[in-house]
Amino acid sequence: MKPSGWQELLLAALFAMLAAFVPLVANGYWLSIAVTAMMYLALATSWALFSGPTHYISLATGAFFGIGGYLVGSMMSDYQLAFWVPLVVAPVVAALLAMLIGLATLRLSGVYFVIFTLGLAEMIRNLISWIQNNFLGSRGLYVLTDLRDQHIYWMLLAVAAVVYLLGWLINRSRLGFALRIIGNDETVARHVGINTATAKVILFTTTGFFAALVGAIIAPRWSYIEPNQVFSPQLSFLVVIMALLGGAGRLWGPLVGVIPFTIIWEWVGVQFPNQSFLFMGLAFLLIVYVLPNGVVGRIEQLRARLREREA
Amino acid sequence: MLDILVSGLLLSGTYALVAMGLNLQYGVARIMNLANGEVLVLGALAAFWLFTTSQVSPLLTVILVIPVAFVGNWLIYRFLLTPLVRRSKNQGQLEVDAILATFGMSFILIGIMVSIEGGFFAYKYLSEPISILGSTSSLNRLVAFLIAVAIGGALYLWLNHTRPGVAVRAVAVSTEASGLVGINVPRMSALAFALGGAITAVGGALISTFITLDASIGVVFTMKALIIVIMGGVGEIRGAIVAAAILGLVETAVATLVDPGLTLAAAYLIFVLILLFRPQGLFGRVSS
Numbered sequence: 019m020k021p022s023g024w025q026e027l028l029l030a031a032l033f034a035m036l037a038a039f040v041p042l043v044a045n046g047y048w049l050s051i052a053v054t055a056m057m058y059l060a061l062a063t064s065w066a067l068f069s070g071p072t073h074y075i076s077l078a079t080g081a082f083f084g085i086g087g088y089l090v091g092s093m094m095s096d097y098q099l100a101f102w103v104p105l106v107v108a109p110v111v112a113a114l115l116a117m118l119i120g121l122a123t124l125r126l127s128g129v130y131f132v133i134f135t136l137g138l139a140e141m142i143r144n145l146i147s148w149i150q151n152n153f154l155g156s157r158g159l160y161v162l163t164d165l166r167d168q169h170i171y172w173m174l175l176a177v178a179a180v181v182y183l184l185g186w187l188i189n190r191s192r193l194g195f196a197l198r199i200i201g202n203d204e205t206v207a208r209h210v211g212i213n214t215a216t217a218k219v220i221l222f223t224t225t226g227f228f229a230a231l232v233g234a235i236i237a238p239r240w241s242y243i244e245p246n247q248v249f250s251p252q253l254s255f256l257v258v259i260m261a262l263l264g265g266a267g268r269l270w271g272p273l274v275g276v277i278p279f280t281i282i283w284e285w286v287g288v289q290f291p292n293q294s295f296l297f298m299g300l301a302f303l304l305i306v307y308v309l310p311n312g313v314v315g316r317i318e319q320l321r322a323r324l325r326e327r328e329a
Numbered sequence: 330m331l332d333i334l335v336s337g338l339l340l341s342g343t344y345a346l347v348a349m350g351l352n353l354q355y356g357v358a359r360i361m362n363l364a365n366g367e368v369l370v371l372g373a374l375a376a377f378w379l380f381t382t383s384q385v386s387p388l389l390t391v392i393l394v395i396p397v398a399f400v401g402n403w404l405i406y407r408f409l410l411t412p413l414v415r416r417s418k419n420q421g422q423l424e425v426d427a428i429l430a431t432f433g434m435s436f437i438l439i440g441i442m443v444s445i446e447g448g449f450f451a452y453k454y455l456s457e458p459i460s461i462l463g464s465t466s467s468l469n470r471l472v473a474f475l476i477a478v479a480i481g482g483a484l485y486l487w488l489n490h491t492r493p494g495v496a497v498r499a500v501a502v503s504t505e506a507s508g509l510v511g512i513n514v515p516r517m518s519a520l521a522f523a524l525g526g527a528i529t530a531v532g533g534a535l536i537s538t539f540i541t542l543d544a545s546i547g548v549v550f551t552m553k554a555l556i557i558v559i560m561g562g563v564g565e566i567r568g569a570i571v572a573a574a575i576l577g578l579v580e581t582a583v584a585t586l587v588d589p590g591l592t593l594a595a596a597y598l599i600f601v602l603i604l605l606f607r608p609q610g611l612f613g614r615v616s617s
Contacts, residue, residue, distance in 0.1 A: 073425050122601055126608050128421065129361055130559065132428055134600065136363070137552040141593045148590050204421075251548070255432065262429070292447075295545075296440030302433030306413070306426055 027186055030270065034179045041168035053171045055280040057236055060178040061253075062261040062272035064228035067185050068221040069258075070266035071197040074128045077254040078119065080139035082112040082226045084249035086233025088146060091159030091243030101163050101238070109231040116226025120219035135254075143249035150245065159243040173235045181228055185269045193217060252298075256283070259301045265312025274313050332464045333582050339466060341577025342474035346481050347532035347550065348557035348569040353525030356564035357501045358518040359420065360410055360427045364435035365554055366547030367442075368526050372398065372533030373542045374442055377450035387454050387538050391476060394530045402526025405434065406519045414518075435547060442544035451541045473535040480531060484524075485566055497521050501564045529554075549593060556600045562610025571611060575599065 040052050061079055069076050089108040093099045119138070123131040188194040196217045199207040207214050237243060256279075264275025279301075286297050309316055347369060354362045362368075372394050379385035379393075413430060417423035455469040488494040499507040500517045508514045533550075536542070557576055561568025576596060583595040603610070 073421070075425065075428055122604050126604065129424055129428075130604060130608070132361075133552070133555045133559070134604070136555075137548065137593060137597065140549070141597050144590050145594050148588050148594075152588075255436075292443060293440055295436045295443060299433045299436030299438075299440060302429055302436065306430045306433065310426075 026270065027183075030179075030182055030186075033273075034175065034182075037175055038172065041171050049167050049171070051280060051284055053167050053174065053236075053239065054284070055276055056171055056174040056178060057232055058257065058260055058280055059273060059276045060174050060181060060232045061229055061257045062264070062276055063178060063185065063269070064181045064225045064232075065257050066261045066266040066269070066272050067181065067188065068218070068225045069261070070268075070271070071194070071201040072128075072218060072221070073201055074124075074218070075132050075258060076135050076222065076225065077132065077251075077258065078116070078135040078138050078226065079229050079257045080249060080251050080254035081135070081142050082116065082229035083233035083253055084139060084142065084245070085112045085115070086230035086235075087237045087240075087243055087248035088159075088245060089230075090234045090237035091161055091248075092154075094161055095159040095243075096154065101161075101165075105231070105234050108234045109227045112230030113223050113227040117219060117223045120222040121215075124218040124222065125215045139249045139251045139254060143245050146245045146249070161237050161241050161243055163238040165238045167239070170235060170239055174232065177228065177231055177235065182269060184224070188221075189269065193220065197221065252294075255298060259298065259305065262305045262312055263301065263309065265314030265316075267311060268314050271312050271314040331462065333578065333585055335461050335464045336466055336470065337578035337581035338574060339470045339474045339577075340581060341573040341575075342477040342481075343532050343535050344553060344557060344577055345570045345573035346477040346535070347529050348554045348561070348573055349481055349484060349566060350525040350528035350532065351554040352558050352561075352564060352566070352569055353497075353521045353528070355558065357497055357521035358406065358410075358525070359414075359423065359504070360406070360431070360522060361424055362431050362522075362525075363428055363551055364431040364438060364547075365529055366549065366551030367435040367438040368398065368402070368529045368547075369533035369536070369550045369554075370442060370542055370544065370547045371438060372530030373450055373537030374446060374533075374544070375530075376534040376537045377452055377542075378446065380452050380454060387534055388472070388476070391531050391534045394534050395527050398530035399523045399527040403519055403523035405526075406522040409434070410522070411515065411519075414515075435551075439545055439547065446544065449541050449543045450537055452537075454538050456539075467539065469538040473538055476535055477532065480528065481570075484528065488566070493517075493520070552593065553596055556596050556603075560599065560603050560611055562612045565610060565612040568610055568612030 037056075041049055044052055061083070065076060065079055068074065086104075086108040089111065090101070090104040093104040093107070094101060119134065123134045188197075196207065196212045196214075199210070199212060200214050200217060204214055233248065237248075240247070260275040260279045261272040262275070263279055264273060265271030283297075286294060290297070305312070311319070347365075351362065351365050354360050354365070375394055375397075376387040376390040379390050380387055385393075409430060410427065413426040414423060417426060455467070455472055457468050458465050459468050459471060460466075461471065488498055496507070496512045496517050497520065499510070499512055500514055500521070504514050504518075507517070533542075536550075553576060557569055557572045560572035560575065561570070576599060579595050579599060580592045583591050
């Protein structure tokens with residue numbers, strides 16, 4: 019992948035400005051889909067910051083997202099704190115956790131990392147349920163705020179924009195260059211003097227931070243928080259599907275995947291409520307066998323072929 | 330205390346068997362099969378379904394499952410995974426592709442299983458209490474353990490004392506070198522993958538006699554099998570047995586002394602310790 023230029027940043031800014039007007043024209047059902055799409059866009063873009071260049075499939079999104087949502091519920095319900103407190107605390111907690119996980123697993127081969135993140139959301143959910151039942155008392159966690167769907171949407175849009183900008187800056191920095199070398203060949207990267215573990219840990223910590231932030235922002239939407247609901251392993255997989263479907267090799271790749279997939283996913287949920295697993299499986303197979311570099315990769319491949327023919 | 334020891338060790342028998350299956354798939358065929366747990370649950374579903382609809386003994390299902398799972402896994406390897414092996418330029422790319430493809434398969438299997446049986450696979454078979462070394466356990470746990478030991482032992486003998494077994498182990502050591510000495514590597518990989526899948530499904534049928542499963546629990550067993558394989562060292566059968574015993578004991582101890590809901594957390598604790606102190610596994614050699 020090439021460093022994105024100013025042109026791409028300008029297009030992204032234009033898109034963000036247009037997206038900001040969505041709550042003014044859409045309401046009810048379509049606004050709620052827009053919120054979901056914006057949530058996945060922020061999650062998938064931050065996921066791709068790390069997994070795009072390194073090709074490490076992270077399934078930790080659900081765990082960090084859950085930490086965000088759960089801390090909002092717990093801090094507002096158990097300790098009567100204002101909404102902004104967990105909004106600041108949760109991402110920091112998740113970032114610290116991501117850093118520890120990164121330090122333990124990212125020094126080793128990529129498989130260990132994938133396996134570790136695979137059961138992470140489930141494990142943290144078990145742990146929190148246990149703590150809640152034994153030490154905190156199993157009361158419900160209520161999140162009562164004045165925030166409506168459009169406010170959540172704008173906050174998520176802001177997060178997505180920040181993630182995009184950050185990704186753009188990273189791409190142009192030494193860190194981004196180092197990551198691309200790691201993704202091409204880790205041994206080479208090590209031999210030219212790149213501290214591969216540090217670079218990976220920094221990026222992974224960043225994605226943990228943003229996933230928790232998104233989880234915290236979206237929490238008021240549910241008003242009632244349960245560990246079983248916020249620590250959903252399914253979320254991690256959906257984010258992977260959307261990012262890869264669009265193409266994780268480009269900063270704007272996830273955008274291409276998120277919008278159609280969110281709409282299709284909503285439709286599947288209504289039409290075939292019991293077959294969501296089947297569709298998720300088919301989406302993975304589609305990615306591996308038909309679109310290994312995502313829609314964006316396929317388009318670029320076609321364009322390259324056209325150019326060859328002209329030449 | 331003795332109770333923990335006995336039931337922990339009985340549990341570890343089936344764990345070791347399932348980990349052997351995964352070991353064949355990852356160590357020999359070099360496919361990180363994350364649908365492993367779903368294949369296990371499929372074996373459990375077969376045992377449950379045959380028992381509740383036509384009173385077929387789960388022990389008979391164990392035998393029935395072997396050829397079915399073998400053929401099924403062979404087809405998966407041949408038609409879905411071989412193209413990935415061919416197109417990958419290096420082991421890293423194959424790993425990513427295999428992980429994504431087996432995720433897809435695992436979700437498709439869950440989807441199919443949910444549509445067959447959406448609830449728990451609950452049935453009672455040989456659940457009378459028995460006494461082992463003064464501690465009470467149930468007969469089904471003992472029977473499952475003995476069958477797991479028998480199958481695992483047979484596999485061990487096959488790998489060490491027959492020609493195809495040695496060929497499979499050679500592929501595990503080096504695909505290139507085995508190709509040079511005239512071993513049909515693609516065929517042996519397919520054989521190992523199919524055999525691994527069959528063993529995993531058998532393990533699932535056995536586990537279902539004493540643990541109640543449901544269609545979406547596979548990932549937990551995938552995690553456990555992976556942790557055992559990593560703890561024992563990839564390709565190490567003795568290592569897998571010791572690691573399975575450790576995991577079985579620790580899980581049982583945590584479940585009885587602290588809380589049954591924390592078994593996965595206990596497995597993770599072991600996993601973290603292994604990653605920090607012996608990433609090559611208890612019995613593994615440091616690879617170059």
